[in-house]
Amino acid sequence: MDKKTIETARGRAERGERLSLEDALALYEDNDLLFLAACARKMKERKSGKSVFYNVNRHINLTNICTSGCPLCAFQCEEGDKRGFVLETEDIARILEEAKGVRNLGEIHIVSALHPTKDFDYYLNVVKQVRAALPEADIKAFTPVEIVHFSQMTGKSIREVLEILQAAGLSSLPGGGAEILSDRVRREICPKKATTAEWIETIKTAHALGIRTNCTMMYGHIETIEERLQHLITLRDIQDETGGFQAFVSFPFHPANTQLAHLQRVGSWEDMKMMALSRLILDNIDHIKAFWIMLTMPIAQLALGFGADDLDGTIGEEKIIHAAGAKTNIGITRSKLRQLITEAGFVPVERDTFYHPVEDANLPAEEANLDDARSDDAKAGGREGAVQ
Numbered sequence: 196m197d198k199k200t201i202e203t204a205r206g207r208a209e210r211g212e213r214l215s216l217e218d219a220l221a222l223y224e225d226n227d228l229l230f231l232a233a234c235a236r237k238m239k240e241r242k243s244g245k246s247v248f249y250n251v252n253r254h255i256n257l258t259n260i261c262t263s264g265c266p267l268c269a270f271q272c273e274e275g276d277k278r279g280f281v282l283e284t285e286d287i288a289r290i291l292e293e294a295k296g297v298r299n300l301g302e303i304h305i306v307s308a309l310h311p312t313k314d315f316d317y318y319l320n321v322v323k324q325v326r327a328a329l330p331e332a333d334i335k336a337f338t339p340v341e342i343v344h345f346s347q348m349t350g351k352s353i354r355e356v357l358e359i360l361q362a363a364g365l366s367s368l369p370g371g372g373a374e375i376l377s378d379r380v381r382r383e384i385c386p387k388k389a390t391t392a393e394w395i396e397t398i399k400t401a402h403a404l405g406i407r408t409n410c411t412m413m414y415g416h417i418e419t420i421e422e423r424l425q426h427l428i429t430l431r432d433i434q435d436e437t438g439g440f441q442a443f444v445s446f447p448f449h450p451a452n453t454q455l456a457h458l459q460r461v462g463s464w465e466d467m468k469m470m471a472l473s474r475l476i477l478d479n480i481d482h483i484k485a486f487w488i489m490l491t492m493p494i495a496q497l498a499l500g501f502g503a504d505d506l507d508g509t510i511g512e513e514k515i516i517h518a519a520g521a522k523t524n525i526g527i528t529r530s531k532l533r534q535l536i537t538e539a540g541f542v543p544v545e546r547d548t549f550y551h552p553v554e555d556a557n558l559p560a561e562e563a564n565l566d567d568a569r570s571d572d573a574k575a576g577g578r579e580g581a582v583q
Contacts, residue, residue: 201221205225205230211234232500232502249506263387306337306341334367338370353400357406361404368409370411373430375412377391444484447490448460
């Protein structure tokens with residue numbers, strides 16, 4: 196790419212102006228990581244100042260038995276496989292009972308596989324069960340891919356499915372399953388999952404119903420750099436139209452234990468470049484997450500200098516990413532998250548799902564230690580209670 200194009204793109208990035216696809220490609224090719232970091236940090240501070248957010252949440256993965264057979268997935272297995280598990284009512288009740296002891300628990304995050312025989316009522320009843328047990332917690336449940344699956348299994352429209360779940364207590368959606376919003380890519384890495392158009396329709400419908408969502412990108416597999424950056428611009432276009440995205444989360448692809456295991460996981464340089472470019476391109480999305488369980492905590496902490504303003508949460512237990520070889524812990528304490536944010540020169544802010552600060556989050560030291568002990572107990576219980 197010629198020098199003038201790169202200089203023009205650098206000027207726009209430095210001034211915080213909207214970037215075109217050509218600008219984004221020029222900045223990617225320029226490969227000046229420290230320049231990108233400086234620009235991204237300026238944009239982050241214009242949006243959230245010195246604040247860096249985290250929340251107290253609990254992930255629940257209902258099953259790993261899946262019909263889609265995606266080449267990029269290490270989590271899934273077929274029905275009858277000895278690795279398969281399904282959480283039933285009593286399993287979920289046990290998890291929720293443990294969760295009741297977690298101070299300031301603000302969010303139950305539920306994502307799953309596309310089970311071949313579990314009907315829509317199973318998933319609907321999970322939402323009702325969580326809402327009854329934890330009436331104050333946000334239920335962030337089911338990716339757009341899962342919503343499309345529910346629509347296909349029931350013959351109901353995407354809107355009808357979302358309305359039923361919303362009435363049962365669902366209040367927000369994770370943004371998973373986007374991978375790369377290119378049908379060329381999706382035909383190779385997730386051919387049986389929702390198409391680009393179906394993912395976008397689900398997101399726009401959710402926003403129209405007042406259901407806030409995240410948005411995501413899985414990068415570092417078979418996509419081109421142009422497809423990766425166009426994905427970000429597509430998300431920006433949706434946000435221009437609906438305003439319903441709360442946060443963007445990028446995931447480097449972990450190839451271990453997948454059908455794409457011959458690929459190499461991208462390095463930390465690429466992770467930080469994409470973190471900064473995401474912050475600069477997504478000028479209308481307020482929050483950029485550094486998802487520590489995927490990046491590792493040291494890299495997630497570093498990402499706070501590259502435009503990220505959210506470390507996600509305490510999590511408790513997670514199966515999908517660890518199935519692909521992630522070596523991170525299954526959970527982290529609130530006080531450790533605060534420490535990591537403070538070390539990076541920012542101000543930790545505990546939030547709810549909708550980025551409202553939690554007023555009593557700043558615990559005295561002795562209470563923080565007690566909180567950590569409880570969190571460790573909950574994590575141990577979650578490991579023992581998991582269905583294998």
